[in-house]
Amino acid sequence: MTPSPYANLQDLITARYSDASEVTVTDASCDLPHAMLSRGSCRTFLDRPVSQDVLNVLCAAALASPTKSDLQQRDIILLQSAKLRGKLAKLVSSQTWVADAPMIAVFCGNNRRQRLLHAWHDVPFANDHLDAFFNAVGDAAIALGAFVTAAEAVGLGCCPISAVRNEAHAVSELLNLPKHVFPFAGLAIGYPKEPAKIAKRLPLSVTCHVDQYSEDGLQDAVETYDTARRKIQPYTTQRLSDAFGLKNDYGWSDDKVRQYSQQERADFGAYIRAQCFKLD
Structure with missing residues (x-):
């Protein structure tokens, strides 16, 4: 691959932000921020599998990330089956590059385990309202971000796939998701064919x-x-x-x-309610 044209942290921040301030911290403590500022979505991958050992480490790193009140309401489903990956790619058919990803993970919010704990301890679950769903969303989002950071640190490229929520019912059936578990986002993972392109952000x-x-x-x-x-x-x-x-x-x-002049996922609320969440 062609090396990145951005030699230092200042170059990266300036490329991202039109109002970037001068960077004076340059020691090794900025190695990770440098990598994070270098990132970009990857949609073209080498024909090279990602080893299970690497995936195991990445899952462990992602699930070590912060979680609301230690509730741990997130799960990662790795689609090792090429057949399953193909089926998922068809469900997000507007994004044809998904079918070429060597690995796809689906990050799920999971409020089911908490409810099972209450059943096992014979204690009523007293928080059956919007916050139960919202907390699981937050946990899933944090785990996704941590996974991406860890994956890119070891040379992988990633691209989140929010379109799994376009067909949330079908994705739930494909992945056998029970009530109170829902798909938050997919993630395409692989070794990139070319360096990531820096996307300029709002000031x-x-x-x-x-x-x-x-x-x-x-x-x-x-x-x-x-x-x-x-x-x-x-x-x-x-x-x-x-x-x-x-x-x-x-x-x-x-x-x-x-x-956003066109409706997207207008039925997602109905799906979440069908997963037995109360959104009041």
Whole structure:
């Protein structure tokens, strides 16, 4: 693979953020932040399997991550079966690259174990409301992020697959998920064919706050971000061009507005309720 063009932490932060401050910390304690700032979604993989030993370590690292009140309400399902991976890829057919991933993991929120503990101890479960679902979502999200960080640290590439929630019922059936367990996201895993591309992010001034939330200057900052990102990462296609037409200055905010001008996963709440969660 071609080496990354970003030699140091300053280069990486500047590539990500238009308002990056000067970095003065350069010692080995920044090795992990350097790796994290270098990351990017990987959708093209070498034809090389990921060993079970490596996957075992990554799962252990991911599940060592923080968890709400030590409840440990997350699970990882590794799709070792090529047949299962193929079936899952068909369920997210809008993302054809998924079928080429050497490994796919599905991260699940799991509130079932907690309820089983209550049954085994013959103690009523007194928190059958939205927070039970929300805590499991948080645990699954934290584990996913930790897995990605660990995987990329050992040279793997990853890309989350939120589209598993587009067909949540079918994914649950495919993976034999019981009530109170639900798919949070898939993750494609493999050895990348090429270095990750750095995706420019919104300025830190509008996403990293001090003492209290603020939207001062937000619209101007987004417009400036659109312009800067368009210069280095122009969209190759424009979403929903039949409905919205083509724009010469199509940018990130246009793309996100167009994406959410159409309903996505409108039935997910019904699925979660069918998994016996109460969302009040």
